[in-house]
Amino acid sequence: MNWSLILKTAIRDSRKDRSKLILFMSSIILGVAALVAINSFNDNLMRDIRLQSKSLLGADIAITGNKPLSEEMNIALDSLGGVVSTEVELFSMSFLPSIGESQFVKIKAIEGGFPYYGNVHTAPKNAYHEYQNGRLALVDDGLLLQYKIDVGDSIKIGDITFKIHGRIMSSFGSIDAGSSFAPTVYIPKKEIQYTGLVQHGSIINYTQYRKIEDEKKIEKWKAKYATLFYDASMRIKTVETQRQNLEKAFRSLNDFLNIVALISLLLACIGVASSVMIYVKTKTQSIAILRCLGMKGEDAFMVYFVQIFVLGTLSVLLGVALGTIIQVALPIVLGSFLPFEVTMSPSVPAMIKGTIMGILITTLFALSPLLQVRNVSPLETLRVSNGKAPYDPLKWLVHLGIFITITGFLWTLTHNIKEALIASGGLLIAFLVLYGVAKSVTWLVRRFFPKNSNYVFRQGLSNLYRPNNQTSTLIVSIGLGTAILTLLFILQGLILNNVSEMGAGKQPNIILFGIEHEQKTEIEDITKSFGMPVLQHVPVVTMELIAWQGKSKKDWLADTSRTANRWSINREARVSYQSEISQGDQLIEGEYTGQYSGDTVWISLDQRYADGLDVGIGDQIIWNVQGAIIETYVGSIRKIDFKKMESRFFILFPIGILEEAPQFLILVTKSPDKETTAAYRNKVVKQMPNISVIDLGSILVTLNSIVSKVSYIIKFMAAFSIIIGLIVLISSLFLSKYQRIRESVLLRTLGAQENTIYKINAVEYALLGTFSALTGISIAIIGSYILAKNVFELDFNLNYLPIIGIFFFIVLLTVIIGLWNSREVVKKSPLEILRRL
Numbered sequence: 001m002n003w004s005l006i007l008k009t010a011i012r013d014s015r016k017d018r019s020k021l022i023l024f025m026s027s028i029i030l031g032v033a034a035l036v037a038i039n040s041f042n043d044n045l046m047r048d049i050r051l052q053s054k055s056l057l058g059a060d061i062a063i064t065g066n067k068p069l070s071e072e073m074n075i076a077l078d079s080l081g082g083v084v085s086t087e088v089e090l091f092s093m094s095f096l097p098s099i100g101e102s103q104f105v106k107i108k109a110i111e112g113g114f115p116y117y118g119n120v121h122t123a124p125k126n127a128y129h130e131y132q133n134g135r136l137a138l139v140d141d142g143l144l145l146q147y148k149i150d151v152g153d154s155i156k157i158g159d160i161t162f163k164i165h166g167r168i169m170s171s172f173g174s175i176d177a178g179s180s181f182a183p184t185v186y187i188p189k190k191e192i193q194y195t196g197l198v199q200h201g202s203i204i205n206y207t208q209y210r211k212i213e214d215e216k217k218i219e220k221w222k223a224k225y226a227t228l229f230y231d232a233s234m235r236i237k238t239v240e241t242q243r244q245n246l247e248k249a250f251r252s253l254n255d256f257l258n259i260v261a262l263i264s265l266l267l268a269c270i271g272v273a274s275s276v277m278i279y280v281k282t283k284t285q286s287i288a289i290l291r292c293l294g295m296k297g298e299d300a301f302m303v304y305f306v307q308i309f310v311l312g313t314l315s316v317l318l319g320v321a322l323g324t325i326i327q328v329a330l331p332i333v334l335g336s337f338l339p340f341e342v343t344m345s346p347s348v349p350a351m352i353k354g355t356i357m358g359i360l361i362t363t364l365f366a367l368s369p370l371l372q373v374r375n376v377s378p379l380e381t382l383r384v385s386n387g388k389a390p391y392d393p394l395k396w397l398v399h400l401g402i403f404i405t406i407t408g409f410l411w412t413l414t415h416n417i418k419e420a421l422i423a424s425g426g427l428l429i430a431f432l433v434l435y436g437v438a439k440s441v442t443w444l445v446r447r448f449f450p451k452n453s454n455y456v457f458r459q460g461l462s463n464l465y466r467p468n469n470q471t472s473t474l475i476v477s478i479g480l481g482t483a484i485l486t487l488l489f490i491l492q493g494l495i496l497n498n499v500s501e502m503g504a505g506k507q508p509n510i511i512l513f514g515i516e517h518e519q520k521t522e523i524e525d526i527t528k529s530f531g532m533p534v535l536q537h538v539p540v541v542t543m544e545l546i547a548w549q550g551k552s553k554k555d556w557l558a559d560t561s562r563t564a565n566r567w568s569i570n571r572e573a574r575v576s577y578q579s580e581i582s583q584g585d586q587l588i589e590g591e592y593t594g595q596y597s598g599d600t601v602w603i604s605l606d607q608r609y610a611d612g613l614d615v616g617i618g619d620q621i622i623w624n625v626q627g628a629i630i631e632t633y634v635g636s637i638r639k640i641d642f643k644k645m646e647s648r649f650f651i652l653f654p655i656g657i658l659e660e661a662p663q664f665l666i667l668v669t670k671s672p673d674k675e676t677t678a679a680y681r682n683k684v685v686k687q688m689p690n691i692s693v694i695d696l697g698s699i700l701v702t703l704n705s706i707v708s709k710v711s712y713i714i715k716f717m718a719a720f721s722i723i724i725g726l727i728v729l730i731s732s733l734f735l736s737k738y739q740r741i742r743e744s745v746l747l748r749t750l751g752a753q754e755n756t757i758y759k760i761n762a763v764e765y766a767l768l769g770t771f772s773a774l775t776g777i778s779i780a781i782i783g784s785y786i787l788a789k790n791v792f793e794l795d796f797n798l799n800y801l802p803i804i805g806i807f808f809f810i811v812l813l814t815v816i817i818g819l820w821n822s823r824e825v826v827k828k829s830p831l832e833i834l835r836r837l
Helices: 003-014 018-057 071-078 125-129 141-147 189-194 216-230 239-249 251-282 284-292 297-326 329-337 348-375 393-414 417-447 455-462 471-500 517-529 553-558 566-570 607-613 674-687 697-735 737-749 754-790 800-827 830-836
Strands: 061-065 083-096 101-111 121-123 136-140 154-157 160-170 184-188 204-211 235-238 510-515 534-548 573-577 586-590 602-606 620-625 628-639 651-653 664-669 692-695
Touching (some): 101 141, 101 189, 136 141, 136 154, 184 189, 216 235, 251 284, 471 800, 510 517, 510 674, 566 607
Parallel strands (some): 136 160
Antiparallel strands (some): 083 154, 136 184, 510 692, 534 664
């Protein structure tokens, strides 16, 4: 093989046709840029999570639970050694004496030097190191600004009044979702006992933090004592678990971004395959001439392979460079979701991965159409090809390589070979369906050709099966591009619809709890007097699971072969009793019995809780209701709708069982404005100080902000892929003019008028656009349904109007570009055009 001749021929041959591959290059550049930018961001994010996990935890180990540590647990922790800090955390009402206002707050009572890593930023700066020396409090800056009070004023927590010693500018552990639920107030732990807030039934979290010099001891200690703490429903957090939890929390973000990267790259590959296929067909005459001059088919193949490979590699390198640059934009878009600032720097692994994957996958997609160069006959200089390529077994190897490469790429994204194979199989099925549709269209048009129809329609229709037809090329490329874009559009709509249902406009904004049974009528009257609805008013009873399916809780915990999860076994149950299940909850199994009949107690469980406990319809569960033992049976299983900000219960009892049990009530309502909320809250706290009034206004503002940011991210990333998809579609359509330009010139030579050629091409492209769009949209609807139900667990409520809009847009785009491609034929002489080919 004469490489010198091949390289010279490749350079000379490409001089007049390089412009034809500009869109081919742009597809690769954008696809690889998306891949590199997203992988670089993910690499930087995971790197900073590893580096900052210790600062985010604040200690080397933290033990948390809803009850104080037992003596046995303290002995176990003392064996670990280190420096100790303790914390009591609870929610309660506070009172601001200087303005006579009340506010629901999160109280953190700390003793010791926590945090050992990271800082609580206060104003003045030294306030955090001084507040434990007296009856002093640090108060969230937002609360002080809201009520226009300052350092030096007072805040009453329970029975004790504290002097406000400083503003909390950024509370440690603000990544906790509870930080947006209520403003934070720090007080010394030694004062918590005097507030009167720690009582039986109070919802309190107890935490012990330790700083350990020898971190290696922690995992050994955890392996020895973890069961002791887990069996008591205590949580153990270490730097390693913090890192794993953060990585898990951001895994869904990574997965979403990786899906966008995959879609971008696949769209680029579609553009590569269709562009190269059409490019090769336009070069048939040149290849045939080279064969006439004695060049072997393999050498001719290498001439064009070198052209495509060099341009493809150059495009990949440009894509890597562009992706490295635009990664700076991702923290700007996503930064508000992160608990820390991500330090952006070029990610060498992402650049290497992008380069290797880009070159490999674009080369493989280009190889399939390039292989036909080997079979171009020298006789092609004298006759027009019939469009039929001989059987080539190497194509099957290339196709197998494409499948393996895409599967491997998906495997690196999902880390699950089964999911990667399913996704690759889905793409293969979509391709085969589109290819089958293209072949079926060709056969049906030829078989049932309407010979008596209008001349223009007959000519446009016959173009679908004539030699050098572009039916398969465009239906597969446009159809697959349409399918991917429509799939992304549908999933975006489903996710946004799901997110929008959580918006503040549709949610209650006030919750009251701690209501005693005899206060039920009075609190409802007060609520209605402010013109506010009673959206929910339900009882809550605390109980403990002690046995199920014939074995005690202790026996189940000791059983190493059990299938029940520890979280469901140790969970402190807060249940309610209702005559009907809540609106929006879905009964998926059994029948809910809302009234106790005096025989068997049938209860209803949430699906996740039932799965966690590994129980089903008819199984026995025994509860300890504050000293009273109640035997129950699972009568129904529900799927809870958590999108609404109302009380939801994993366990529901029928009416007639728990009415006499110790309990409190929860009331949910909606206030029209801040002024009404303030007046209502003050009246409730003044008349019934035992009731906690939670103003969800601030959390709903935060929620709305999150909803809008999530929507923005989804739209931003989806738009990125859609732009790439449109470039691919436009690329395929623009390059298609080179495939049938000779046929159009022949019509001109035979005397066809300008309008006639436009109409014939309009018919052809309209039919191609229609078949492509219909098939692609059908694939997208089926695929999105499968993904929505089995992967994202979303309700499939499809809005068909935008889908219809996509259909007409694709058809119109196809026709417009098809007609634009005809301009050169109708505006210039046939001889001039033929000389330029």
